[in-house]
Amino acid sequence: MSKLSLKKCQQVEIDAADPFKNDVLDRKANIEILTQFITSYEQSIVLCIDAGWGQGKTTFIKMWQQYLKNQDIPTIYFNAWESDYTDDALIALIGEIGLSIQELVGEDKTTAEKIIGRIYKLVANFTKAAAPTIANLGIKAASGGLISADEISTAFGNLSESLVKEQITQYEESRKTLGSFKEALSELARCYADGDAHKPLVIFIDELDRCRPNFAIEVLEKAKHLFNVDNIVFVLATDKTQLGHSIRAVYGQGLDVNGYLRRFIDFDYLLPSPVKSDYIISLAKQLGLDKYLNRNIFSNYPLIRILKDIISLYNLTLREQEAFCNILNIAVRTHFYILEDNCVTFLFLLNILKLKFPDLYKSLNRDNKSTFVSDVLENINAQYTANNTYYLEFLECMLLSVIRPTSHFSYEETIDDYVRKYNFNDVKKQKLIDSFDMVKGFKITIQDLLTIKNAIEISSSFRLN
Template identity: 50%
Template sequence: MSKLAECYSSTNETKPLIIFIDELDRCRLNFAIEVLEKAKHFFNVDNIIFVLATDKSQLAHSIQAVYGQGLDVNGYLRRFIDFDYLLPTSDNNNFFKNLLQKFSLDQILNNTKPFYMDTVSRDTYLNLSNNLINLYQLTLREQESFSKILNVVLRTHNHLDRSELTLLFFLIILKLKVPDIYKSLNKNSIKNFINRALENLQSHSTVVESKDLKSLPLLESLLLSVSSLNPLSVNTPIVQNYIKKYNLDNDKITVLEKCFLMIKYEEFGTYELLNLKKSIEFSVNFSL
């Protein structure tokens, strides 16, 4: 192994052979420990360096599961690890923004009609997607899955309007995070789906500051409007029941009323919602 490392070096400079072991914490318990302990036999070989990329807390659980809860995990790991580096937490919003740029989805969304929350502040699809990503705490892997589904849907469906895009974002989130609610959406259970989706949305909203949810009243108003044949307002019985059920404050009610006015003349209902789900299901057959 030492001589192999020398083969890759120039005559003037000896460079080490670096072996990366990634996601050790995701392996079967015994296997993770075996890999770590077998790799140790090579730690003292000249010009060989191992880099372990792992969730240290999860790896600790694996070690304790094998050797017992009373084991000093940090002491055990010091037998293998000389230097320990903690990577900084990623910025979710910037990560997703970069994903949109990677797939050129930012260009597609920029060409879509924007929506307005009021006459002063202009909201964007990026803000809405970020709100939902933060609300449902999507991991980086889940954000990648979100962007891949969105990529196929946007490239196979032309002229999705702002209402369809808003609900599309939400349906993809449900598919990734709350699949049982997502699967319940069908032509025979629209009202049940709407009630469960709104309840789930409210349950997540309670743990996030209201200032971080400025885009969500539009989503709520759309969900409430899906099964209604007529335009809604805050005085409509279905909306009044919603306000009372979740004890919405006056500020939230005012924003909801503006949203109802904004979508008043948009044609959107059960048929379009079911078609969005079909589009999402169609997308899983592709990888772009």
């Protein structure tokens, strides 16, 4: 037997010549519209690409970044989550800009290196050590540096006056430094754009919602206040709901998060939900699973259609679909018999339950057959909405047969009981009747379900390359 070769789902490859070559989610139109939008502004703006976890934000902005590069629009990519081990967001941002200068060539690179050198010096002024505080003086007093109460009181008074003067001086210096900092940034942006005033420098900030709350807030503040320079555009890719949780963790649960974020974000763009069923086909092909899925079962009913329907019914995110395919890949290559028609649909179902409803998945055992099946049927029906057009009634019928084998019951009676329990209409009832006719020759037992569960669990023993 040949050696088993396994790999996990890879990130979408962004082709340099054609960034939309592997665009299975049809993002091209969104990117073209957003490009037209940001290039119509000469002022600094902050645009937020808002989408939930696992909806493809990173792939979207990397695809967009390559598209901008092909339009000769300069870009910088900053992964905030990879940088939040630092204590200062400004240092991290400037460091990323400094690294990106290596991509420039010729006179632009030479000029940019001189400008970034000036910026480094200006940033140093923002991070000067604070002056001694009254608390520090108290420590000195306690250690014997000051003796009498009068001396301490006089020293505190003198220190307060000197601190005020020093703080005012520092404020005046910081205002001058900020002006010089922004002027240098503006020069750098022009340098990136090769002198074209109509080309913005686009700085993408990714994974902000995964950062430590304090670091995420600091990135927002620095982007808005220090980088508020003409022709610099910030694009944040984040889940605003999750970012809101981070902000409330710092400022309290009663904070108006939307009001707070409006201080930093000029425009929101809600990333449209992708046609997820197309993505699962792409993943299956990438892993070589398409050869298993491109066959018909249950009277010429396509297996890939069943997969697409159940993925859509449970609304798996793109990231959850990747996890689903990784598990499926290992299961079908190590337990070939679960590809039999009476097992494969349950392989899909149990795999999804493991990802979305782990407690229900774990409850499957030999001693709670009826309870488990009843809970799964209830779970399936909880996913349905009035507009669902998925044809998965055969799955419900097969689950019912686990509890009441066909040799021991009338399927008409079973359907009637099921229809009454969930108050189904006549259309649904007829679908169930048709499905029972379809699956009469297929049997599934509790042992089959346990075998499938074991095949799924094998995936946790593999290390994916």
